[in-house]
Amino acid sequence: MIEREYLKRTRKSFELYEIAKKYFAGGVNHNARFYRPYPLFFSKAVGKYVWDEDNNRYVDYWMGHTALILGHSPSFVVRALSNQLRRGTLYGMGSRKSVQLAELISKHVPCAEMMRFCNTGAEATMYATRLARAYTARKWVIKVEGGWHGYNTQLNKAVHHPFSGVEGSGILEEEQAYVDTIRFNDLHNSEKVIMRHRDEAALIILEPVLGAGGCIPAKKEYLKFLREISERYGIVLCFDEIITGFRLSLGGAQEYYCIKPDMATLGKIVGGGLPIGVVAGLKEIVSLADPVTRRENFVSIGGGTFSENPLSMIAGIETISYLERHRDLYERLSMLGEMARKGIDKAFEEYGVNAHTTGACSLFMTHFSEREPENATDSSLSNKEMQRLYGIHQICRSNFLLSAHPSAISVKHDYRDIRKLIDAAGEFALLIKKMGKEVATSSPSKVSGPHQTS
Numbered sequence: 001m002i003e004r005e006y007l008k009r010t011r012k013s014f015e016l017y018e019i020a021k022k023y024f025a026g027g028v029n030h031n032a033r034f035y036r037p038y039p040l041f042f043s044k045a046v047g048k049y050v051w052d053e054d055n056n057r058y059v060d061y062w063m064g065h066t067a068l069i070l071g072h073s074p075s076f077v078v079r080a081l082s083n084q085l086r087r088g089t090l091y092g093m094g095s096r097k098s099v100q101l102a103e104l105i106s107k108h109v110p111c112a113e114m115m116r117f118c119n120t121g122a123e124a125t126m127y128a129t130r131l132a133r134a135y136t137a138r139k140w141v142i143k144v145e146g147g148w149h150g151y152n153t154q155l156n157k158a159v160h161h162p163f164s165g166v167e168g169s170g171i172l173e174e175e176q177a178y179v180d181t182i183r184f185n186d187l188h189n190s191e192k193v194i195m196r197h198r199d200e201a202a203l204i205i206l207e208p209v210l211g212a213g214g215c216i217p218a219k220k221e222y223l224k225f226l227r228e229i230s231e232r233y234g235i236v237l238c239f240d241e242i243i244t245g246f247r248l249s250l251g252g253a254q255e256y257y258c259i260k261p262d263m264a265t266l267g268k269i270v271g272g273g274l275p276i277g278v279v280a281g282l283k284e285i286v287s288l289a290d291p292v293t294r295r296e297n298f299v300s301i302g303g304g305t306f307s308e309n310p311l312s313m314i315a316g317i318e319t320i321s322y323l324e325r326h327r328d329l330y331e332r333l334s335m336l337g338e339m340a341r342k343g344i345d346k347a348f349e350e351y352g353v354n355a356h357t358t359g360a361c362s363l364f365m366t367h368f369s370e371r372e373p374e375n376a377t378d379s380s381l382s383n384k385e386m387q388r389l390y391g392i393h394q395i396c397r398s399n400f401l402l403s404a405h406p407s408a409i410s411v412k413h414d415y416r417d418i419r420k421l422i423d424a425a426g427e428f429a430l431l432i433k434k435m436g437k438e439v440a441t442s443s444p445s446k447v448s449g450p451h452q453t454s
């Protein structure tokens with residue numbers, strides 16, 4: 001019934017998807033973008049809204065993989081970009097703008113003494129791994145079960161439940177031979193694994209709010225424990241702040257939790273809606289990439305043809321400068337986030353449906369489970385089919401979100417939007433109550449596509 005409505009409203013997306021499948025594996029260019037029965041195709045995005053090919057308008061909570069904290073195309077960013085377009089799109093060299101963006105990042109992100117710009121988060125986490133290995137002269141990398149650090153070879157491991165083995169063919173076991181995993185928010189398990197590698201671990205890397213693994217915030221004592229144990233054994237601690245950077249606060253999760261890692265990877269918000277990745281950290285680590293001195297343990301990392309392109313630099317500067325001038329927006333965003341998390345759970349509770357909306361500040365995601373998920377296993381074992389149908393229902397009520405991924409609130413959203421989101425959740429609760437088992441246990445629609453991934 002829910003899917004029937006979706007099919008009726010989004011006919012043109014269905015038709016485009018049929019063509020897209022011919023050219024793109026599974027019809028998509030990012031695995032996260034597929035959901036059953038088929039994903040929407042968008043034609044326009046302004047402020048808090050996106051429009052699909054059928055000209056349906058949605059309040060957007062996906063916000064470009066959470067990258068757009070100011071909403072789509074803020075006018076001052078568009079103006080600055082149009083000016084820059086006339087002055088060149090790619091210098092292939094540094095510019096005043098790249099220096100300015102670096103100054104802004106360094107000013108706010110506590111560990112970011114030095115950095116290298118690249119184009120994606122996947123590159124940034126790959127470089128972080130290389131830098132940490134060179135700095136410590138050790139091999140092992142410790143990541144979190146369900147942790148997502150992009151499609152780079154080493155860290156694309158233990159992303160999906162049951163978190164064992166390689167994520168897909170084409171990645172050799174040998175390439176991930178020195179990567180081990182710990183359970184998020186589990187001190188006991190993490191201590192055991194870290195102690196096993198204490199003399200050979202180069203890096204502990206984690207998202208302070210587990211993103212694709214369930215939008216689950218770290219407990220403060222967990223991050224404190226990781227800080228202490230990594231310091232004790234000379235292991236580099238890297239926060240992957242590609243989602244949390246400039247989202248939880250101006251200084252990201254490091255400021256929010258008051259814990260300073262040795263390195264951080266950034267992306268999304270720092271590019272102001274244009275492609276970017278940043279590997280940042282203490283000078284003694286990042287300076288190993290200095291091609292001028294080429295010290296004995298010189299680290300060859302890139303940046304790429306399009307690194308520090310003036311468009312990404314300008315969009316980033318405009319975005320961060322705005323956030324800096326309007327710091328109080330973080331409080332407002334957190335209030336809206338809290339309203340969404342509490343309101344959605346309450347709406348389900350009223351109909352006796354077990355739902356838990358996790359997240360922090362302006363991030364949220366709803367799980368259908370007995371108890372609130374604390375790690376990626378809990379999230380994976382929740383009722384994923386119910387979560388999928390919930391997402392489709394929200395889309396049919398003009399709220400666009402990918403229900404298996406974190407949703408993000410932007411400065412353009414307001415209380416009325418969140419109220420509508422909550423009302424739609426209540427409506428879904430009523431619907432599944434009425435339909436009972438049929439919805440909760442029905443098998444997914446037959447329209448084919450790749451497995452859901454990060």
Ligand SMILES: Cc1ncc(COP(=O)(O)O)c(C=O)c1O
Pocket residue numbers: 065119120121122123125148149150151207211212240241242243267268276277
């Ligand atoms: C925490 C985290 N790390 C890394 C990445 C990879 O970034 P990109 O998609 O720009 O390669 C993502 C992307 O969603 C992410 O959420």
